[in-house]
Amino acid sequence: MARMKILIVEDDRALADVLAYNVRQAGYEVLSAYDGQDGLTQAQVKTPDMIILDLMLPVVDGLEVCRRLRADPATRDIMVLMLTAKAEESDQLIGFSLGADDYVTKPFSVKVLLERIKALERRRRGTETTTTDVVASQGVTIDRRRHRATVHGKPLQLTRSEFRLLETLTRQPGRVFDRSELIDAALGEDTVVMERTIDVHVRALRRKMAEFADLIETVRGVGYRFRDPGASPSSDADADTDEDYAEPAGISRI
Template identity: 85%
Template sequence: MARLKVLIVEDDRSLADVLAYNVRQAGYEVISAYDGQDGLTQAQIKTPDLVILDLMLPVIDGHEVCRRLRADASTKDMMVLMLTAKSEESDQLIGFSLGADDYVTKPFSVKVLLERIKALVRRKRGSDNSHDDVIASQGITIDRRRHRATASGRPLQLTRSEFRLLETLTRQPGRVFERSELIDAALGEDTVVMERTIDVHIRALRRKMADEAELIETVRGVGYRFRDPGAVTEAGEEADFDHAGQN
């Protein structure tokens, strides 16, 4: 089996060298870039499986690099692990909303970083090998093999996390998922984030779903569910949703 390729985009060359050494020792093929533009170029040319992406980069910052990776058909399926000195919740929310798969803050343990890489790889392989390829419910269709989602035939441009979130909800209409369950499903069991991160993903997902936004219902004090077409909302549970264009 071919070794997984990891692209490290980090402008601190001493840290980049340490990361490259340890990632290589863990059995991965390593590519290095030292600014955002070179990182994008290397991603397009070398097609790595995983990108370790620093946030504070010269030329193009990490957020913009992530956005462009997700917008390009040739790089949109790459796993992205953001690596940054910024630890504020707002920075994490921005990173995840742009499609980052995980987020590690400096200073960090190299061993912990390697475990996060392993967790991302396990999650990716698990999602590729489990469940039915196509799910359809109430106008929403999800094709896992082609990584495509549509609403009433209209393509939805979703991030990886939004795609996994919609798949999880759509697969079991009527089931209420707690926020912690959705974090595990959409971001991975080894991801440590604030529970409100899921609320950010839900808002973004509803905006993209437009007229179908109401299919994702908020169960007050608990979490979210995909509307069950054969059930009536139970007393005491208020179905709430954001219309497209609202926050």
């Protein structure tokens, strides 16, 4: 099996060198960039499997880098691990809303960071070995092999986490998933985040589904479900609101 290629985008060269050394010692191929524009260029040209991305970067900041990566079909499937000193809850929610696969705050343990990298690698391998490639329900079609989602034939431009979230819900219409189950499905079992992080992804997904957003129902006090075929919205579901959730100001969508 080929070694996973990891691009480190970090403007602190001393830290970048320490990261590169440890990631290389762990068996990965390493690339380095010291500003956001160079990071984008290398992502497009060298197609790494994962990017360790600082947020406070010169030329192009890390959030904009992530936004552009997810907007470009050539780079949107690259895993992104944000590594930053911005540790506020709102910062993490913004990062995940832009399509980050994981979020690690500085200062950090190199050993813990390597375990987070391994967790993302396991998640990718698990995705690649799933046997059922296409699932469809009520006009929504998910093609895992092509990483393509459509609703009544209209393509949906989804982040990696939104794609996994929609697939999880669509595979079992009518089943209620609590937030922790959806975090495991969309972000990975090894990801440690706030439960309401999943509300960010649900809200973004509903916006992209537009008039078909009500297929994803909020079950009060529990979580979410994909509407059961043939069933009408029931009294325990509210398709248009995310319970007890207020989106932080400043979140941008891709």
